Amino acid sequence: MEFDDELYNKIKFIILKNSLDYEKARIETVLSKLISSNPNLRTDIKRIIPYLNKEIDKINSLRKEDKIELLKKMDQNYGVSKDKKNIKDGFTLPPLINAENGHVVTRFPPEPNGYPHIGHAKAAIIDEEYARHYNGKFILRFDDTNPLNEQSEYYDVILEDLNWLKIKPDIIKNTSDDITLLHKYGQELIKNNSGYICTCKPETIHKLRSSGIECECRLNSTNSLEKMDKFFNGYFHKNEAIVRFKGDMKNDNTAIRDPTLFRIIDTEHPRLGRKNVIWPTYDFAAPIEDSLDGVTHALRTKEYELRNQLYREILTALNLRIPEVLEFSRLEFEGMPVSKRKIKPLIVNKQIHSWDDPRLPTLKAFKKRGFTPEAIRKFVLSLGLTLSETKPSIEVLESFNRKIIDREAIRLFFVRDPWEITLENSTIKEILLQNHPSLEMGRRIIVVKDSVYISSVDAKNLTKGSEIRLIEFSNIIINEIDREKKELKCKITNNIINKDIPKIQWVSTENSVPYKIVKPHMLFINDDFNPNSLEIITGYAESFVSTLLTDTMVQFIREGFCRIENNNTSIFAHK
Ligand SMILES: [Zn+2]
Incomplete structure (x- = not known):
C-alpha cells in the first residue's frame, strides 16, 4: 500500500509511541489514533490494516532503546510540516500532537513536599510555554495527597518561586480540594470490579507482588462492597486495608501489578487538617485530576514511563477522557542531585x-x-x-x-590572601575607575595614600628589582620583599608606558574592606557528600562594594560574577 511521506511517518510514530507506552503496540489503539487524526482514512480501513499489522510486528520486535532512538529522530520531524503555520516567532518546542489552538490545557502538578528545584522549573516552564503558544490554559495543581510529606510552607514557596520565574497560572488548585470526588471514583472503580479492598499485611503484599501472585482479597473481591463501605467509612486503621487496582499480577511492568490506589494516613494535612484519613496515591489521583480538570496534554518526566499504562487503564476503567501523555527527561546537573x-x-x-x-x-x-x-x-x-x-x-x-x-555587573577588584605594598614615594592620589569596561555605568573614586594590597598569588612570583603594573594606577618597582610578613616595599615609577610586565589588580588599603566570597562546589562526588563543597574565599575588596544593595551583581575580576548578599559577603555565581 502506498502512503505519502507524512502519513507514513505518522503511522510509524503512532506505533512507536504506542509500543513504548504499552510495551507492545496494539492494532486497535493504533488504528483509533490514526483515524482520529486522519478521519478520511476511515473508508480505507480494510486496505490499511494488513499494512499496520506488518509495521506493528516490525516495531514490537525492536529493543526499547532502539524504539526510543527512532522516536527521538521522528519527534523533530513529525507534525512540523502540518503545524508550521502555527509556530510563532521564538517558539522553539516541538508541536504537540492533537493540539487545537484555544483548547490546549496543560498543568504543573508539584507535590508541596520541598523547595522547587531546577527540574520543577523545567516542567513548569514547558507546560506554561505550550499553554501560551496554543492560547490555552495553564493549571498549577498542588498534588497534596500524602500528609506525611506535605507542609504549608512548601505551598507558599512553590508559589513564590513560580512568581520569580514569571510563571502565571490561570488556575491554582489542590488535589485535596477534590478529596470527596476522588473517594467517589475510588468506590466506583470497586463497584465496576476494577478495584478491591486488600487487607493483607504489607509484607505479604510486597512478597506476592514480586512473585506475581494474586492475593485472597482479589480472588474473593466480587462481593467486597461491604468491605468497601467499611473502608471509606473509616472502619480500618493504618496498614489494615488499602484499595488496590485490579491490574495484571503477571505483567512485566510491575507498575501494573495491582498497585495501591488508597491508603490510610492518619496525620494532620496542611489543608484538610484531620478531616480525612483516606488518601489516594499519586497513581490514582493524577489521571483523574488531569481528566476532570480538562487537561489535554499531560507532560510527565520519563521516570513515570512505566506508570503511563496504569494512568490510561485507570481512566479507561472509569470511562473518563484520557489526555495525551507526553514525556520529557528530568533535569539535573552532575553533582547536584534534586532528590x-x-x-x-x-x-x-x-x-x-x-x-x-x-x-x-x-x-x-x-x-x-x-x-x-x-x-x-x-x-x-x-x-x-x-x-x-x-x-x-x-x-x-x-x-x-x-x-x-554581563551587561549589568559592576567590575571590582578583590584580592585574596592579601600582601601589603608600601609605596615609598607616594603622594595622595584619587583614581577614577570605570564601573564597566564598555557600558556607561558610572565611575568610582579610589583614594590611594601610601599602600595597597595585592593577592598572594601575584606577590609570590615577584622578585626584588622587578617592575609590575598596578592596573589603572601606575607602574612600580619592587625594592624589598618580606615573605614572612607578606609585605613589600616599592617605588612608583613615572614611566607608565605600556611595557610587557605583569598587570596586577590591587585594592587601596585606604579604601578597602575585609570581604568574603562564598563559592559553591559540587555537592556530591560520585554518590558521596563532598565535605569541601563550600569554599569561603577571604580577602580585601574595594570599600565601594559595601555601598551596593543586596542582589546587585558584580564581577570581581579574576574571581567571577557574584551576587551581593550583604556589606561584607557575596555569593559566587560563575566565572
Ligand atoms: Zn490482599
Whole structure:
C-alpha cells in the first residue's frame, strides 16, 4: 500500500509511541489514533490494516532503546510540516500532537513536599510555554495527597518561586480540594470490579507482588462492597486495608501489578487538617485530576514511563477522557542531585545550611547566586523535549546567565590572601575607575595614600628589582620583599608606558574592606557528600562594594560574577 511521506511517518510514530507506552503496540489503539487524526482514512480501513499489522510486528520486535532512538529522530520531524503555520516567532518546542489552538490545557502538578528545584522549573516552564503558544490554559495543581510529606510552607514557596520565574497560572488548585470526588471514583472503580479492598499485611503484599501472585482479597473481591463501605467509612486503621487496582499480577511492568490506589494516613494535612484519613496515591489521583480538570496534554518526566499504562487503564476503567501523555527527561546537573531523599538528610545533619544553600539545585539557591529567571527559561527551552538521559552541563545555564548579567555587573577588584605594598614615594592620589569596561555605568573614586594590597598569588612570583603594573594606577618597582610578613616595599615609577610586565589588580588599603566570597562546589562526588563543597574565599575588596544593595551583581575580576548578599559577603555565581 502506498502512503505519502507524512502519513507514513505518522503511522510509524503512532506505533512507536504506542509500543513504548504499552510495551507492545496494539492494532486497535493504533488504528483509533490514526483515524482520529486522519478521519478520511476511515473508508480505507480494510486496505490499511494488513499494512499496520506488518509495521506493528516490525516495531514490537525492536529493543526499547532502539524504539526510543527512532522516536527521538521522528519527534523533530513529525507534525512540523502540518503545524508550521502555527509556530510563532521564538517558539522553539516541538508541536504537540492533537493540539487545537484555544483548547490546549496543560498543568504543573508539584507535590508541596520541598523547595522547587531546577527540574520543577523545567516542567513548569514547558507546560506554561505550550499553554501560551496554543492560547490555552495553564493549571498549577498542588498534588497534596500524602500528609506525611506535605507542609504549608512548601505551598507558599512553590508559589513564590513560580512568581520569580514569571510563571502565571490561570488556575491554582489542590488535589485535596477534590478529596470527596476522588473517594467517589475510588468506590466506583470497586463497584465496576476494577478495584478491591486488600487487607493483607504489607509484607505479604510486597512478597506476592514480586512473585506475581494474586492475593485472597482479589480472588474473593466480587462481593467486597461491604468491605468497601467499611473502608471509606473509616472502619480500618493504618496498614489494615488499602484499595488496590485490579491490574495484571503477571505483567512485566510491575507498575501494573495491582498497585495501591488508597491508603490510610492518619496525620494532620496542611489543608484538610484531620478531616480525612483516606488518601489516594499519586497513581490514582493524577489521571483523574488531569481528566476532570480538562487537561489535554499531560507532560510527565520519563521516570513515570512505566506508570503511563496504569494512568490510561485507570481512566479507561472509569470511562473518563484520557489526555495525551507526553514525556520529557528530568533535569539535573552532575553533582547536584534534586532528590529530596538526598537533600533532606544533609539539612537535618547540618551538613548544609538550608534549602537555599548555594550548592543546591533549588530555585532559591540559584536566585541566591544571581541566576536570572530569564536565563533559566532560555536554558530550559534550549533543552526542549528531549528524552535523553544525559545530564546537561551547568556551564550551558551559566553561559545564558553570563550574557544577561554581563551587561549589568559592576567590575571590582578583590584580592585574596592579601600582601601589603608600601609605596615609598607616594603622594595622595584619587583614581577614577570605570564601573564597566564598555557600558556607561558610572565611575568610582579610589583614594590611594601610601599602600595597597595585592593577592598572594601575584606577590609570590615577584622578585626584588622587578617592575609590575598596578592596573589603572601606575607602574612600580619592587625594592624589598618580606615573605614572612607578606609585605613589600616599592617605588612608583613615572614611566607608565605600556611595557610587557605583569598587570596586577590591587585594592587601596585606604579604601578597602575585609570581604568574603562564598563559592559553591559540587555537592556530591560520585554518590558521596563532598565535605569541601563550600569554599569561603577571604580577602580585601574595594570599600565601594559595601555601598551596593543586596542582589546587585558584580564581577570581581579574576574571581567571577557574584551576587551581593550583604556589606561584607557575596555569593559566587560563575566565572
Ligand atoms: Zn490482599
